[in-house]
Amino acid sequence: MTAPVRFPRFFVTTPAPCPYLPGKSERKVFTELKGDNADQLNEALGRIGFRRSQTVAYRPSCADCNACVSVRVVADEFTPSSTQRRNLRRNGDLVATECRPWATEEQFELLQRYLGVRHPGGGMASMDETDYADMVEHTPVSSYVIEYREPSDGEEPGRLVGACLTDRQGDGLSMIYSFYDPEHESRSGLGNYIILEHIRRAAEQGLAYAYLGYWVEGSDRMRYKVRYRPLERLTREGWRRLSREEQDALISDTASKQRAERSAGGTASKDGDRAQYSAQSDSAAG
Numbered sequence: 001m002t003a004p005v006r007f008p009r010f011f012v013t014t015p016a017p018c019p020y021l022p023g024k025s026e027r028k029v030f031t032e033l034k035g036d037n038a039d040q041l042n043e044a045l046g047r048i049g050f051r052r053s054q055t056v057a058y059r060p061s062c063a064d065c066n067a068c069v070s071v072r073v074v075a076d077e078f079t080p081s082s083t084q085r086r087n088l089r090r091n092g093d094l095v096a097t098e099c100r101p102w103a104t105e106e107q108f109e110l111l112q113r114y115l116g117v118r119h120p121g122g123g124m125a126s127m128d129e130t131d132y133a134d135m136v137e138h139t140p141v142s143s144y145v146i147e148y149r150e151p152s153d154g155e156e157p158g159r160l161v162g163a164c165l166t167d168r169q170g171d172g173l174s175m176i177y178s179f180y181d182p183e184h185e186s187r188s189g190l191g192n193y194i195i196l197e198h199i200r201r202a203a204e205q206g207l208a209y210a211y212l213g214y215w216v217e218g219s220d221r222m223r224y225k226v227r228y229r230p231l232e233r234l235t236r237e238g239w240r241r242l243s244r245e246e247q248d249a250l251i252s253d254t255a256s257k258q259r260a261e262r263s264a265g266g267t268a269s270k271d272g273d274r275a276q277y278s279a280q281s282d283s284a285a286g
Contacts, residue, residue: 008032008041012061019123020219024065030058038140043169049234051213052167052176054138060214067216070234072172072209074241075202077230084196084227091193095158096201099145103133107145107163110179117182135177136165143167143176146201148194162190166198172209173202195228226250 008031018024033042033055042052049070050057060068080088108129115125127135136145148162162180166173175198180190199210215225215233225231229247232239242250 015063018062018065020216020221021065021067024067025062026060026065027062028058029061030056033057033140035140039142042141042167043171046167046169046174046211047171052139052141052174054134055140067218068214069216070211070213071215071225072211072232072239073199073228074230074232075172075199075208075210078199078203079229080196081227084192087189087193088196091187091190093151094148094161094193094197095151096197097147097149099147101136101139101143101145101165103129103136105129106160107136107147108132110160110163110181114179114182139167141167142169146194146198148180148190148197161187162194164194164198169207169211172207172211173198173205174211175213192224192227199228223254226254 010029010031013028013030015025015027018026031041031045033052042050042057045057045059046052048059050059052058059070060066062068111127111132115122115127119125144166146164146166147160148164149158149160152158161184162178164178165176167176168174175195178191178194180194181187184190195210195212202208202210209232210228212225212228214222216222226242226247229244230241231247232241234240
């Protein structure tokens with residue numbers, strides 16, 4: 001006899017400063033993922049805008065703001081831009097391997113380099129090896145770490161240059177957290193490549209979507225997500241595909257802001273990062 005599926009209990013966090021929009025506060029609704037039905041619950045919640053962090057599924061529930069929008073790429077219809085095609089050629093020799101969700105010292109060292117350059121002083125800067133192991137290994141759903149390595153010399157595994165904690169859902173791949181070598185001497189665009197490879201991987205596995213998490217209009221850290229097309233966003237009426245005109249306008253606005261930053265002496269982001277919920281903080285990463 002099959003045990004009945006129990007409706008999950010939901011909780012709300014106390015307001016905290018928003019990590020994306022200055023002057024705003026954030027609040028989340030969350031529930032615990034556990035038991036034999038954790039995968040099914042995670043998938044169902046993922047379709048209505050929830051994300052996973054360890055054994056928790058969460059989504060924004062802010063009182064006066066709805067800027068965080070879940071987005072996903074339609075994998076089997078994806079058409080790379082000329083810039084994305086160059087990235088695929090430049091990094092196409094990387095060896096991507098699905099590994100069990102088990103934290104390694106090599107991964108943690110790469111994460112530390114990534115955080116030290118891309119997010120110094122951020123909410124995850126104080127993460128130690130135990131924290132990282134909790135993030136990777138405490139999963140009640142079908143997940144794995146995809147490692148990206150340079151070609152082997154035949155004796156030792158190639159250099160680890162990127163990794164992504166990924167959930168495999170019934171309709172797609174959900175990118176939970178990715179990080180990469182931020183100062184590689186010859187490989188630019190590693191963060192974007194990891195996304196491109198996930199889109200291709202989803203299509204090859206017969207999965208409809210690559211889930212990129214939340215896009216926040218007005219947040220510099222989220223600009224990169226509008227570059228992948230066709231892109232769907234979650235609305236009150238369900239998932240809706242952005243028209244070519246809508247996406248062209250967003251991409252053009254992103255390019256204009258990056259040019260303005262460079263003219264002002266700022267450093268425009270070469271790769272994207274995505275938000276990750278944890279008990280301690282909400283930090284950018286991937």
